[in-house]
Amino acid sequence: MPARHDIAAERELWDTYAQSTRSDVLDSDPVFCWTQYAGHGPGPELLGEPESVLELGCGTGRALAYLAQRGVKATGVDLSPVMVEQTTKRWGPLGVRFVCCEVLEHLAVSTDTYDAVYSIFGAVWFTDPARLLPLIADRLNPGGVLVFSQPPAIPGAYGPQGMYKGGFAGKAMYTYRYSYTPRKWENLLRKAGFAEAEARVIEAPTAGHIGTLIVRATMRGTRL
Numbered sequence: 001m002p003a004r005h006d007i008a009a010e011r012e013l014w015d016t017y018a019q020s021t022r023s024d025v026l027d028s029d030p031v032f033c034w035t036q037y038a039g040h041g042p043g044p045e046l047l048g049e050p051e052s053v054l055e056l057g058c059g060t061g062r063a064l065a066y067l068a069q070r071g072v073k074a075t076g077v078d079l080s081p082v083m084v085e086q087t088t089k090r091w092g093p094l095g096v097r098f099v100c101c102e103v104l105e106h107l108a109v110s111t112d113t114y115d116a117v118y119s120i121f122g123a124v125w126f127t128d129p130a131r132l133l134p135l136i137a138d139r140l141n142p143g144g145v146l147v148f149s150q151p152p153a154i155p156g157a158y159g160p161q162g163m164y165k166g167g168f169a170g171k172a173m174y175t176y177r178y179s180y181t182p183r184k185w186e187n188l189l190r191k192a193g194f195a196e197a198e199a200r201v202i203e204a205p206t207a208g209h210i211g212t213l214i215v216r217a218t219m220r221g222t223r224l
Helices: 007-020 023-027 062-067 081-094 103-109 129-139 182-190
Strands: 052-056 072-080 095-102 114-120 140-150 159-162 174-179 198-200 212-218
Touching: 007 081, 007 198, 023 081, 052 062, 062 081, 062 095, 072 081, 081 095, 081 103, 103 129, 103 140, 114 129, 129 140, 182 198
Parallel strands: 052 072, 052 114, 072 095, 114 140
Antiparallel strands: 140 212, 159 174, 198 212
């Protein structure tokens, strides 16, 4: 049975998350890291050398700010108007553009294209890949790349997974996340029109701790 997303309710959830984000996180320096462990794993080199990028579920915007400081035309999409207001105030002066919209809606109506699209524990984790991945492919330039990271699937728990806002108490605020094996992700990406796809799990810096799934896919063609 497919997950039934209530976008208004999910926006409220992410607004609540944005309001709880500490000011020191928003005010800290730009940083780009695919994993949940500081200084661990690969960096922005997985994007290649893009002139333009789109981040899906951009959160605090620190990764976009990092790229913008290096001359990349950076755009981010986030569902939370609270977060977009905060990030625009913080990183807008660097030239980063933030859009408040649900990602499927944005990708369906936008005519902009990018050299790279990426998500770091962001909207790719929380959006039906059967709908999302073909829309991303349509927004990538020839030779463009999609890269995303998220926790690996818990063995035996695949597909959409319900997730309550932390604490398991208070108002019932929830969303869905999508978890698959690396092989399944590769198949989904090729079905969506990507020429090549590689999914792998990066082990945590401490043995036995939660690793990070990192997926990279490329479109056919060569950038001009």
